[in-house]
Amino acid sequence: MTAEWPLTREHPRGPFVPRTGTAQEAPDGDERADTGTVQDPVAAVRAHLRSVQTALESLGGQSLRVAAWGEDLAQRLQAGHRLLAAGNGGSAAEAQHLTAELLGRFQDERAPFSAISLHADTSAVTAIANDYGFEELYARQVRAHGRPGDVLMLLSTSGKSPNLLRAAEVASRTGITTWALTGRSPNPLSLNCDETIAIDGPAPHVQECHLIALHAMCRAFDSEIRRLGRAGVRA
Known part of the structure; x- marks a missing residue:
């Protein structure tokens, strides 16, 4: 186990003291990335945490859709269908986060379900x-993995990634349901998917709220799986 640096021990370069008050802190509610003034690190963190609230409120207004996705996904995967997920960069990491929750478990013990992150096979990715x-x-x-009744979830803060748009196009011709998690809508991806949850905010906050949305969806998923189990529904 890695030990934390004791607060009472002096660091070789001297004790760390946040530089509060050495630069101007942006006023409350100011979400601009560059105001022309220099912010100290503490002020930058506080401004970031304040400004994420708007994006969270945007997600909160779509809670019914988040719940519906979790319920629908549980019914499909319980019936033997699968989830395909894709994104680029940080969104790829979040896609893989979701598939790990379904293959392993989110919180409570349950059966594993079929979920594939399309970026995770490095040999396939580099070959293609x-x-x-x-x-x-x-x-x-x-085209290789998808079957009618499956779900393809595409994550993008911009909603403009050409590889995700092509995937949505192919899925729509294959009978695969397409869901998009994006930033501000309308955007090309939201217009080419069956359903979208769009977060209003700058890209970092959009990505943060995507993870919250995925976790909330997993809660709805697990709740529906338990209900189906009590009703005697089997794959």
Whole structure:
């Protein structure tokens, strides 16, 4: 176990003291990334934590859809369908976070369910990107893995990623339901998916709220799985 640095021990470069008051702190509610003034680290953190509230409120207004996605996904996966998930960069990490929750468990013990992160197989990713181009990265995998009744979840803060748009296009021709988690809507991805949860805010807050949305959806998923079990429903 890694020991934390004791607060009473002097660091070789001297004790750390936050530089509060050495630079101007942005006023409450100011979400601008660059105001032309220099913020000290503490002020920057406080401004970030304050400004995330707007994005959270945007997500809160879509709680019924989050719950509906969890319920629908539970019924599909319990019936033998699967979830495919994709994103780029941080959104790829969140897609993989979701599939891990379904393959393992979110909180309470339950059966594993079929969920595939389409970026996680590095050999497939590099082969497809090399031979067919990055734009085809996810579309080709959707054609390989997807079946009618499956769900493809696409995560993007901008909603403009060409490889996600191609994946949505292929899925729509295959009978796969498409869900998008994006930033401000309308955007190209939200317009090309069956349903969208769009977060209003700057990209960092959008991504933070995407993870909250996924965790909330997992709670709804687990709740529906328990209900189906009590009703005697089996895959």
